[in-house]
Amino acid sequence: MSTSESQEPTLSSEGSETKSKKASKKEAAKLEKQRRREVAAATSATSTLSVEDDPLAVNYGIVPLIELQSKTPANVNDWTRVEALNDSLENKQVLIRGRAQAIRPVGKKMAFLVIRENGFTVQCLVQAQPDLVSPQMVKFAAALSRESIVDVEGVVSIPAAPIKGATQQIEIQVRKLYCVSKAIPTLPINIEDAARSEVEIEKAIQAGEQLVRVNQDTRLNFRVLDLRTPANQGIFRIQSQVGNVFRQFLLAESFVEIHTPKLIAGSSEGGAAVFRLDYKGQPACLAQSPQLHKQMSICGDFGRVFEIGPVFRAEDSFTHRHLCEFTGLDVEMEIKKHYFEVMDVVDKLFVAMFDTLNTKCKKDLEAVANQYPFEPLKYLPNTLRLTYEEGIQMLKEVGVEIEPFGDLNTEAERKLGQLVLEKYGTEFYILHRYPLAVRPFYTMPCYDNPNYSNSFDVFIRGEEIISGAQRIHVPEFLEERAQACGIEVKTISAYIDSFRYGVPPHGGFGVGLERVVMLFCGLNNIRKTSLYPRDPLRIAP
Structure with a gap:
């Protein structure tokens, strides 16, 4: 076999490899486009506003079941644990997953979320901004049910005043928000009630205020909620x-x-x-x-x-x-x-x-x-x-x-x-x-x-x-x-x-x-x- 003949398959192989890479990229782009349509469709199903009304609809919504069926591999290193969030991450983009412990809307263009993971909490701000966060996204955040599992992507910032309602002294400026698992709107017991001490309850009674006391049988009947305190x-x-x-x-x-x-x-x-x-x-x-x-x-x-x-x-x-x-x-x-x-x-x-x-x-x-x-x-x-x-x-x-x-x-x-x-x-x-x-x-x-x-x-x-x-x-x-x-x-x-x-x-x-x-x-x-x-x-x- 001549030298030139021996080189032909190599050239052909390189050409095939180039075409294969282009096809893979094209297929990946197609899958990403499909995923965005699915997320947007799921979002529109829970909103009175259509997808066409919000060009940023792809940045929030309920994650479709197909995305949770181990459809595509993910790099777990992309996620940051709430426990690890600190001021060294200022101005850096992070992705976290946790429970929506508290949700506090402020008007129509702002909502605060407190996200909890393994006992650590962080405050997240969803604020309407042109080309970044839409009013519909703020509305979606405000409508989340407490204890739902959510993915939050955003930029870490350091607030001027200490944050009293979270363990981590940073704030995440939310850019993307997806609900992975939705909790029912009314829980059998509220985590806040289950976490309350007898001392706190007695003080409230003396002050003429009535707080919910969760008894032991109720706790054990709904143990998975009680364990979250x-x-x-x-x-x-x-x-x-x-x-x-x-x-x-x-x-x-x-x-x-x-x-x-x-x-x-x-x-x-x-x-x-x-x-x-x-x-x-x-x-x-x-x-x-x-x-x-x-x-x-x-x-x-x-x-x-x-x-x-x-x-x-x-x-x-x-x-x-x-x-x-x-x-x-x-x-x-x-x-x-x-x-x-x-x-x-x-x-x-x-x-x-x-x-x-x-x-x-x-x-x-x-x-x-x-x-x-x-x-x-x-x-x-x-x-x-x-x-x-x-x-x-x-x-x-x-x-x-x-x-x-x-x-x-x-x-x-x-x-x-x-x-x-x-x-x-x-x-x-x-x-x-x-x-x-x-x-x-x-x-x-x-x-x-x-x-x-x-x-x-x-x-x-x-x-x-x-x-x-x-x-x-x-x-x-x-x-x-x-x-x-x-x-x-x-x-x-x-x-x-x-x-x-x-x-x-x-x-x-x-x-x-x-x-x-x-x-x-x-x-x-x-x-x-x-x-x-x-x-x-x-x-x-």
């Missing part, structure tokens, strides 16, 4: 951090994360408070805790394990601190000599957790306190430890009597918490060496007095959040204790058999995620810290 955004970001610290701390201490089954053949804890179900013709229940399987994992030579997962309790409890389903933070570990080794982990873990929350969640804690005022948790760098008997003695000295070898009721827990705070200056402490009679069947008795056990509870603000103990690892003794607690041994035979193959002494603890957040933030009801609570009366939404 600053306090709730703060609560669940704090909750996320609690789970993160729990995981990262334990991983750094050589623990292994495990995932245990939630469908089991027998009760995890003993007693009747289980959700029973039919499992392919066999009786089964939902796990009350990962207790049995995390212990079996110690038998499997993992040494130190933890789990973050759902826990189910079928008790008909209507208190402020009980749920039928909650998120359990569970730990199990080998011990060398003493159950204090488990308490040492609790001590270091929770002090590290509280330190992290106070350092990294300041904005979220402030948001919670604005609606639900509370005092920061008082705790010591080395957690206070008291024996059960020492706690009982403190109660006796102020006239509170506890049944011999009995558990503390809610009132006694709170009183003891008050006494501990007054005497030791802490709201976080450990009470250990509990009576055996009030602990689960797998709890190891004390060596010097079988009426007591190698167990402990941990308290925040006078309420119990953690139960832990050394476990019985001798199978014959475990069978004996299970029978004494009314548990059918055959339903947990796999669990007991695992101890027949050799297992080191071990212990652990469990804590409810929602209860930790509730008490750290000084909240009055655990339903505030459960994303979608499940209690004896609620299984939706």
Whole structure:
């Protein structure tokens, strides 16, 4: 083949490539023109003015469904997060997406929008200007329903006076405005009402003004709206951090994360408070805790394990601190000599957790306190430890009597918490060496007095959040204790058999995620810290 012959395909290829580029550009222009017609048509459908009346109609309107069906790829870097808007962007064009939190028209040629994204807000000005913003666009902005999702494109400016109604101290001069998802005109609850504190409501009543109070059931019935309040955004970001610290701390201490089954053949804890179900013709229940399987994992030579997962309790409890389903933070570990080794982990873990929350969640804690005022948790760098008997003695000295070898009721827990705070200056402490009679069947008795056990509870603000103990690892003794607690041994035979193959002494603890957040933030009801609570009366939404 000659040189000239070999070059012909190359020239032809280049020509084809040039034509292809031109065709692509032409097709892209055609698609853009079609998109503009669709947007304009959607806009005219919501306006009394026709598209012909407004040559700038393409700059605003309702985004057609076809545009939201992943029609064309977009560069996510084109968008700026509201949180990132600051004075360094002055005179620069930005594109944001968020909710229309507030809409305030000023005459026919101006409207202010407050756009919210993940708790951060920015003020946007839609002002009629020749060749930039039409009066029809201002009218469109003023007619938006609150909580609609919108895209705003505009230029950042720095206002002369501070902006009181937004977190970001800049203003966006709007050039384009599109409604991505329209909220209904009348919401079941207004975010402004749901975000109002009791203090604010009481002050208004005293001043003769009537403000809307959104009760708890209404909040939970419309939970997706309630979750949008600053306090709730703060609560669940704090909750996320609690789970993160729990995981990262334990991983750094050589623990292994495990995932245990939630469908089991027998009760995890003993007693009747289980959700029973039919499992392919066999009786089964939902796990009350990962207790049995995390212990079996110690038998499997993992040494130190933890789990973050759902826990189910079928008790008909209507208190402020009980749920039928909650998120359990569970730990199990080998011990060398003493159950204090488990308490040492609790001590270091929770002090590290509280330190992290106070350092990294300041904005979220402030948001919670604005609606639900509370005092920061008082705790010591080395957690206070008291024996059960020492706690009982403190109660006796102020006239509170506890049944011999009995558990503390809610009132006694709170009183003891008050006494501990007054005497030791802490709201976080450990009470250990509990009576055996009030602990689960797998709890190891004390060596010097079988009426007591190698167990402990941990308290925040006078309420119990953690139960832990050394476990019985001798199978014959475990069978004996299970029978004494009314548990059918055959339903947990796999669990007991695992101890027949050799297992080191071990212990652990469990804590409810929602209860930790509730008490750290000084909240009055655990339903505030459960994303979608499940209690004896609620299984939706």
